[in-house]
Amino acid sequence: MNPAERSQRWRASLLWAWTLTVVVFMYLPALCLLLASATASRYFTFPIPKWGFDWWQKTFNSFEIHQLFKTSISIALLVTVIAVTIAFFGALAFARYEWKGRSLYQKIVLLPIFFPQSVLGLALLLWFNAVGIDLSWKSAVFAHLVWIVPVVTLVISIQVYSFDPALEEAAFDLGATRWQVMKEVTLPVLFPGIFSGSLFAFLLSWGNFPLSLFTTGADTTIPEYLYAKMVAGYTPGVPVLGTVSTVTAAFLLLGGYGLIVLRRRARLK
Amino acid sequence: MATATDRKARQGPLNAVPVILFLIVGFAAPLLAVIGYSFMPERTFGLFQKPSFDNYVTVFTSTSYISFLWSLGLAAVTVILLALICYPIAYGLARVFGRWSTLLTLLFTIPLFVSENVRLYGWILFFIKNGVLLGTLKSLFGIEIQSWLFTEGIIVLGMVYVYLPFMLFPMTLGVSMVPNETRDAAFDLGATRWQVFKEVDLPLSMPGIVIGFLLSFVLAVGAIVEAKVLGGQKVIPITHDIEIAFTYAQNWPLGSALAVLLMVVVGALVLTVLRRFDLDAILGRR
C-alpha cells in the first residue's frame, strides 16, 4: 500500500468512526427510554434496582392509552391520504411541467417548511378561533397538513424530476387516453416517490408535537400525553410509550424501504 | 379551440391549484390573522377592535428582547456546531461509505419521526440525578457530580440533537453535487487535499450547505421544547414567551406581536437566501 492509499484509508476510518459515534449519540436517548421502561419501580433510578415489565403490561391494557392511539392514528391516516393526493399534483407542477411562475411557486410551496412550528401552531389556533372552528382532532389534521403537504410535495418532486416526459408522450402517441396514460405509465413509474411521500406523511404526523399541542383542543395525541406526563406525573409508562413510538417509526421506515428494494429486485428479474 | 400546445401550457398551473389553494387557507390566512391580532388592544380576543400599536410598544420596551436574543443566540450556536458535526458525515455519506450510505441515512432519518419531547426525555433519563450517566458513575466509580441538566449547555445539546437531520440531509445533497471529475482534475493540476477542499468541495457544495444552515437555523429559532424540558426555567426563549402570552397571560394580541417579530426575522432571512437559488438545479435536473 503506497502512502496515498494509506492516508486515504486512514481518513476513511476517521470518517467512519466519527459517523458511528454520532449515530450512537442519536440513539442513546432511545436506549435510555428502553432501560427506563423495564423497571418495576415507580421512579427511575439507574442502575435499575428491580427489572420488570409490569409497566409494559399496564400500558398496553390501559384504556386511556388505547384512546390516545386511536386519536394519533386517525389523525395520521387522514393526513396521509389528503397530503399525498394534494402533493401528487403539486409535485407535478413543481418538477414536471414548464410554466411561467414555476420558480415562484416552488419557493412558496417550500415556505411552510422553513417556519418555526410552534409559531405556526399558535397562528392556526388564532385562525381557528377567528373563523369560529372548534378545536378537535380534526382541526389538528388541518394543522398537520399545512406543514406536511409541502414536505410530501418535495419528496414526490424529487422522484418526478427523473421522470422522462417522453414516456407519457409515447403512451399517448400509441393510442392511450389521458386517463390510461396516468394509470398505466405516470402512477406506476412515480410509485416509489408516492410511497416514500406517504411514509413521510404518516410518520411526521404520528410524531408531531408543536402543531398538535395548540390545535387538538380536548383530544390528545400520544406526543401531547407524553409531554404532559413528562412535566408532571412521571410514570415508567412514559418510556414505554416512548419506546413503542420509536420502534414503530423504525419498523415502518425500515419495512417501507425494504419493500421498495424487494419490489425493485423482483421487477428486474 | 384547445390545441396540444395550449393544453401543455396549462398543465403546470392546473396541477398547482390544489396546493396553492390549501396554502392560502392554511398558511397565508393564519399568518395574516396573527398580524391582524398584533394590532389589537391588549388582552382582547376578537379581530374587530380598534387597532393600536400598544403591543409593539410593549414588546420593544419590555424584557422580551432578551428572550429574542436568547433564541437567536442559541440557534446560532446550535447551527455552527451542527455544521462542524455534520459536514464530515455528509462527506462520508456522499463519497466514502458506498453501499452503506443508504442504511446510514435511514438510521439518521428514523429519529426524525419520533416526536422531539420523547427523544429529549431520553436525554433527561440520561443526565438526571440517579439517571443513566450519573447513576453509572456513582455505582461503578463512586463519583458524584452535579447534574448537567438545567444549564444552557444542555439546551444546546438538545437542540443539536433535534435539528441534526435538518443540517445533515441538505449538506449531503450539496456534497453529492460536486462532480468527481472536477475534484480529480484539481488534484491532477497539482492542488493539495486542503486546496481541493477549499477550492472545489466547499464552493460547489455551498447550495446544500446554505440550505442546511437556513433550515436548521429557522427551525432552531422556533424551538421551544428543548429549553422547557432540558433547561427548566433557566432560559426562556422567545417561543416560550409567545406561548405564555397565549396561554397564562391570556394576552393574544401581545403574543401575536411577538410572533410577528419572529416571523419578520425568519421571513427576511428565508427570502434573501432562497431568492438566489435555482431549485431545479439543486433538487433534480442534473
Next chain:
Amino acid sequence: MTTRLPVIELRQITKTFGNFTAVHSIDLSIGEGEFFTIVGPSGSGKTTVLRMLAGLESPTSGDIVLRGQRINDVPANRRPTCMVFQSLALFPHRTVGQNIEFPLKIRDVAPEERKKRALQLMAQLRLPEDYYGKNVTKCSGGERQRVALARALAYNPDILFFDEPLSAIDYKLRKTLEKELKDIHRETGKTFIYITHSLEEAMVMSDRIGVMRLGRLVQVGTPNEIYTAPNSKFVSEFIGDVNIIPVRLANGNRLQSDELGAEFSAPGMPAGFSVGHLVVRPESLRIIERREDAENVLTGTLYNEYALGSRIQYQVRVGEQVFIVERLRQQALNGRLDTQVLVGWNARDSILVGD
C-alpha cells in the same frame, strides 16, 4: 421512380413559440410507403415539424392533411401514426413483451392475441423469444431500439416517425441499425418519416430527403439529387468535406475567384447569375502531373494526408485556402508531402450554386 400517392402533406405550416418562429411556412408532401428523412442542424425546426405531424404540437397556422383529410384537430392518440422517441421512452416498469403489447392492451385486444402479435414482431425484429419476459432496463442499446420499433409497429400504424433514434449510439452499432431499419421499411411497406442531423445517415436509408435550415425547407430531393445538385452553399456543405470557392461572373461566361486570382470554366450557368460559389467534391478533384490533364488547375502544397479506410484524403494548400482531394487507397501518393502539386478538375464535375 414510381410516383406515390401522397399520404401526408404539410400545407403552409408555421409554428411560433411566443416571439420565436420555429417553422416558417413549410410545404411538404410525403408519398405512401416512402422513407422520407428531414435533415438539418439543431435548431432547424425538424423536431418541431415531426411533432406536429405526430400531433404532439399544434401548428400556429397551416394545415396537416392525411390522405386528403385535414387532421389538425385530431389528437396524437387518434392518429394512425406512431413515434419512436429519441430516448426510446420504453416503459421501465414493464417487460419487453409488456412494452410491445401496450398499444394492443389499451385497445382491449385479448391476451393470447397480443402475445401472438408480440412474438411475431419480436421474430421479425430479430429479438430472441425468451426476451418476452425480460425487463427492458436489462437490454442492450440495440435491443432496446428493436423493442421500441416493435412497440411502434404493434397496432399497424400507417406512418412511423423517428426522432433521431440513433444519435446516441456508437458508430458500429449505428451502421448495423441503419441497414436494418431500411430492411424493415421494405418488409413492412409502411411510410417512415425520419429526422437526423447527419446527412450521411439520411443518404443510406431514404427514398427522399428534405433539408431544413432555421425553420425553412431548403431543398427536397432524392439522395442522389441532393448529392450531385445541391441548390445552395448550405446544402453542399451539409454533406461533409467539400471544396467551395467563392466566385463571380467574369468575361465570357467564366468564373473569377479573387482570393485565388484565377479563372475557371463553369458547368452551366443559371440565369441571372452574378455572385456565388463553385462546389467541387473531393473525389472530383484530382492531383495531376501536367496542366493539360484538366480544364481547371491550381498550384498548391501537399501538406497533410488522412487515411480513411478504402480512401485517402489529401489536404492541399493553395494560398490561404485548403483543398481536399480524395483518392482510392491503391492510388496513394507516397513521399510527396510538403512538395508542390497540381490539383485540377473538369467543369462538368463541379456545381455552381448561388448562396
